[in-house]
Amino acid sequence: MPFEDPTLERHFKGHKDAVTCADFSPNRKQLASGSVDKSLMIWNLAPKARAFRFIGHQDVITGVQFSPFGKLVATSSKDRTVRLWTPSMKGESTVFKAHTAAVRSVAFSHDGQRLVTASDDKSVKVWSVHRQCFVYSLSQHTNWVRCARFSPDGRLIASCGDDRSVRLWDTSTKHCINCFTDYGESATFVDFNSSGTCIASSGADSTLKIWDLRTNKLIQHYQVHSARINSFSFHPSNNYLISGSSDSTVKILDLLEGRLIYTLHGHKGAVITVAFSRGGDLFASGGADSQVLMWRTNFDTKPYQDVLQQHSRRATPDPPPHLADIHPRGPHLHHSQPTTVQVSSRGQTHPLEVLSGHPSSVDSILRHIVQQLDILTQTVSVLEERLTLTEDKLKECLVHQSQILKDVRSSGERRRRTDSDEADGSPVHFTGGQPHPQL
Structure with a gap:
């Protein structure tokens, strides 16, 4: 089964200004994007399906993310709201009136119960989704906070900002438990890998770094871009990472081998956002040219050992190690000969060689898996709705019970006062509307 270069599948035009953020829905049927034009676009990926434009924010949309079950989309904005x-x-x-300054990012926890936001007011805030209320704030950054993300298990939050630091927070104690200060300029983006064992962060100094959270050590350092890195995304397998930069390129890194394998030229101007789909077979990029491009990865069409042989990296490759076990082989892991894929103005990708695709049997299996995932997603969504209804009914019961207890207490107090009046032996006779004791 041959190994293929990434290919440009579709491009979406509808925004009137730079695209700042993008995210795929969990079922891979929609793609959301936000823009400097203050609008949220929901692109339906089915052929000839309509796109939806949502207007509501009063300033630039800075972040977007689907909830884990795809029922909601969260957006952050410079208008200080989420x-x-x-x-x-x-x-x-x-609408959440979230911060006292521009909100730079928004992200769901992996159970969909909470949101985390980062702001120019130097704070990170956590919110309850169902109750739609503020929960707590994290405030040790000394400058604008550019990005914040939950770990997969929800026990940690990673944040980064213009104070040149990446901070790690414990969500139970609300304390900062670690701070990485290796950046010479602003830290622009941060995220966990899917296993939660590592975090990566990018900087305005064009570097990307990966730390092992179990040892708190820097294990990989890449300097493959020539300008600020604005965004990146881990592949769900943790074997690859894509990054978007102001140098107008999208880069694909092989994290197992620790090297750059592709440079994609599709945007005219800065690439501001990149995002893998949940399955990892697609990724999106958005940029200053107001376009959203959707790419097919194609690098999961072969076992990893075959991929290594395709690129002649080793004569006899070892079994692929876990990401957390990889350590730098040098000061900068960027001495490689990557494949460059050019995209023409007509939106077509020109690979280095013509290669065949999936056999029909694999396509059939993949379609079956996608169908099963859709069924599971729908089931979970129904359960989520039932849970929400149960929570609402429980809240009503508690309010009703509280009112009953209050009425019982009031009735008891009145009864005690009546008993006290009868116990003093002085009957009360009412005349002229005023009570007087009878002599």
Whole structure:
């Protein structure tokens, strides 16, 4: 089964200004993007399906993310608010008056119960999704906070900002448990890998670094871009990472081998956002040219050992190590000969050689897996709705019970006062509307 270069699948035009953020829905049927034009676009990926434009923010949209079950879309904005949208034709939204300055990022916890936001007011805040209320704040950054993300298990939050630091927070104690200060300029983006054992962060100094959280050591350091890195995304397998930069390129890194394998030229101007789909077979990029490009990865079409042989990296490759076990082989892991893929103005990718695709049997298996995942997603969504209804009914019961207890206490107090009046032996006779004791 041959190994293929990444290919440009589709490009979406609808924004009137730079695209700042993008995210795939969990079922891979929609792609959301936010822009400097203050609008949220929901692109339906089915052929000839309509796109939805949602208007509500009063300033640049800086972040977007689907909830884990795809029922909501969260956006952050320079208008100091966060909105929760329903990604359907109605486009209803709920507004959180989140911060006292621009909100730079928003992200769901992996159970969908909470949101974390980062802001120019130097704080990171956590919010309850169902109760739609503020929970707590983390405030040790000394400058603008550019990005914040939950770990997969929800026990940690990573944040980074213009104070040139990456901070790690314990969500139970609300304390900063680690601080990485290896950047000469602003730290622009941060995220956990899917296993939660590592975090990566990028900087305005064009570097990308990966730390092992179990040892708190820097294990990989890449300097493959020639300008600021604005965004990156881990592949779900943790074997690859894509990054977008102001140098107008998207780079694909092989994290197992610790080297750059592809440079993609599709945008005219800075690449501001990149994001893998949940399955890892697609990724999106958005940039200053107002376009959203959707790419197919193609690098999961062969076992990893075959990929190594395809690129002649080793004569006899060892079994692929876990990401957390990789250590730098030099000061900068960027001495490689990557493949460059050019995209023409017509949106077509020109690979280095013509290669065949998946056999039909594999396509059939993949379609079956996608169908099963859709069923599971729908089931979880139904359970989530039932849980929300149960929570609402429980809240009503508690309010009703509280009112009953209050009435019982009031009735008891009145009874005690009446008993006290009867016990003093002085009957009360009412005349002229005023009570007087009878002599």
